[in-house]
Amino acid sequence: MRTDQQPIRISLFAPNGRMGKAIATAAEQDPSFLISQDHGDVIIDFSAPAALAASLDRAVTAGVPILVGTTGFDDLADKRIADAAKEIAVLRAPNTSLGVALLSDLVERAARVLGTDWDIEIVEAHHRHKADAPSGTALALGEAARRGRQSGDFERARDGTGLKRQEGAIGFAAVRGGTVAGDHDVLFLGSDERLVLSHRAENRAIFARGALAAARFLHGKPAGLYTMRDVIEAA
Structure with a gap:
């Protein structure tokens, strides 16, 4: 739990997907987090490559960090992520374990x-x-x-x-x-x-727990492009 006792609010960009549901379940079991679709401190996107522009735009507009866990991107997506990282904290994680x-x-x-x-x-x-x-x-x-x-x-x-x-x-x-x-x-x-x-x-829950660890790391971070390596080095 954070020292101010306020949970980190998580907005799931794809709440009905496999990972969205797994993260919601993990968050329910951890009082350090709260699912808040409208007022998130951190956005988590495990959707599809075609939705990347929308999730990044939402994060940049709200001025909040985003974890991008989607894979299968092309060069244009790479550029979009790099551009967004100039304005907000972006953690790109092909795997959140x-x-x-x-x-x-x-x-x-x-x-x-x-x-x-x-x-x-x-x-x-x-x-x-x-x-x-x-x-x-x-x-x-x-x-x-x-x-x-x-x-x-x-x-x-x-x-x-x-x-x-x-x-x-x-x-x-x-x-x-x-x-x-x-x-x-x-x-x-x-x-x-x-x-x-x-x-x-062995279970999708490991990725959900890692995503929450990444969200905790991202909260309050300055603009920049981060990876799961940053998360484990900060632990």
Whole structure:
């Protein structure tokens, strides 16, 4: 609970979606938060790429921070997020799990230490309804690996015969089916040995709890673009 005993008011941009309902449930169990659709201190958007302009406009107009948890954006969306971050605090999180935030940090460090002598492959699995692939989380993990190495093109799909792995590339594979909440494996493949860093999401509630942690971090923050790494470093 905050020292002034006033809960942080959360406005859900997509309250009837899977994540909107999960966040509402998590907020009901935490007296530090209150769902307030009309007068939020922080806006949380887990909607769809097409709705991004509307959610950012709402946040900028109200002058309140926004957590963007949607994935599958194009370059125009990236620009919109960057522009909004000049006026308000924006936290972009392809995955709000605190465990995944730590995984990203570990991936960056492993890539830095192991270098280009080790191949990197990222395998992710999600439920049958997920519309984008690779997942935003997988791509974020790839970016973490690339930061560690300071190099590496993405190989996002492979199909056919006579294929040859590009030296230094970071590869991706996506699995879709069932009700999988989200599995991510980052494989570092060296000569005669492998290092596998993994995360398993067993319930959507972990993302809801992480979203509330991000909202707590965002409350009162100055304009700027933030990530879940900022959240865990501030903990």
